[in-house]
Amino acid sequence: MITDLTALLQKLNAIVRADDNWGTPANYIPELARINPEQFAITVITADGTVHSAGDADTRFSVQSITKVFTLAIALGRSGDQLWHRVGREPSGSAFNSIVQLEREQGRPRNPFINAGAIVTTDEVLAGRAPRDALAEIVQFVRTAAGSDDIHINDAVAASETQHGHRNFALAHFLASFDNLKNPPEMTLGTYFHHCALEMTTTQLAHAGRFLMGAPDMPKLISTARVRRLNALMLTCGHYDGSGDFAYRVGIPGKSGVGGGILAIVPGQASIAVWSPGLNRYGNSHKGTEALATLARQMNWSIF
Numbered sequence: 001m002i003t004d005l006t007a008l009l010q011k012l013n014a015i016v017r018a019d020d021n022w023g024t025p026a027n028y029i030p031e032l033a034r035i036n037p038e039q040f041a042i043t044v045i046t047a048d049g050t051v052h053s054a055g056d057a058d059t060r061f062s063v064q065s066i067t068k069v070f071t072l073a074i075a076l077g078r079s080g081d082q083l084w085h086r087v088g089r090e091p092s093g094s095a096f097n098s099i100v101q102l103e104r105e106q107g108r109p110r111n112p113f114i115n116a117g118a119i120v121t122t123d124e125v126l127a128g129r130a131p132r133d134a135l136a137e138i139v140q141f142v143r144t145a146a147g148s149d150d151i152h153i154n155d156a157v158a159a160s161e162t163q164h165g166h167r168n169f170a171l172a173h174f175l176a177s178f179d180n181l182k183n184p185p186e187m188t189l190g191t192y193f194h195h196c197a198l199e200m201t202t203t204q205l206a207h208a209g210r211f212l213m214g215a216p217d218m219p220k221l222i223s224t225a226r227v228r229r230l231n232a233l234m235l236t237c238g239h240y241d242g243s244g245d246f247a248y249r250v251g252i253p254g255k256s257g258v259g260g261g262i263l264a265i266v267p268g269q270a271s272i273a274v275w276s277p278g279l280n281r282y283g284n285s286h287k288g289t290e291a292l293a294t295l296a297r298q299m300n301w302s303i304f
């Protein structure tokens, strides 16, 4: 079985590379726009701890919104259910950076995985501390989850997003106007941009996702009940307005990032990280999604 999975990933890597539609990298963060889209990597860690990889699995990429899963875990650890007064748990049906819904719903973002919701969870993690202290907690959580200290924030990516993050500034000020930010918008955003700029390889990211598998020998960073809830939110909200399509086609919880990464979990069975920088129309990795759909079908992995 183990050799089968490695062979399957290698075959998948070859199939993915043979298709010349690589999608388009994010263009609103200049540091991400200049990345060569013709890259692909996949790592699968199974419940027995074995690691299977294919493609560019040692190349670091910007994990971006995938960090929203870790900041949500931390925010829930700090504030518990109080957090849900500030942010909802419903799919948004709109783009990750949309502002219209926020006005209609009086400044309470639909869920913690769209940008507005993640700005709120970051604000909760910040909790009046200096941004470097909150960032230290986030980076430490990710390093502990991954079992590696060699995970860092790329300051150039954070600076690039700060210079061009007009939409996120608009969202943060909108939240503040509805009294849904406890810290100054610039301070919360600075923290948010920096944790989004964390870089990992697919090998590191798949390791970091092991605690979400809920399998006996995996790191236990949060309660089993919370693991289930994070997975539920990943399934319903992890791909923004593409979440329904991802659930339909792939059938397991996943969280995407605009850097082209996706962390997907087969509860009790596997933690999967996939990366290809070109995006589909929802802002999710084009080839990453295709590869996960094929892998899930071939392995018969589904939560349904």
Ligand SMILES: NC(=O)CC[C@H](N)C(=O)O
Pocket: 063, 064, 065, 066, 096, 097, 115, 161, 168, 193, 196, 256, 257, 258, 259, 283
């Ligand atoms: N979808 C994403 O990965 C978005 C994250 C990015 N840092 C942003 O705020 O726009």
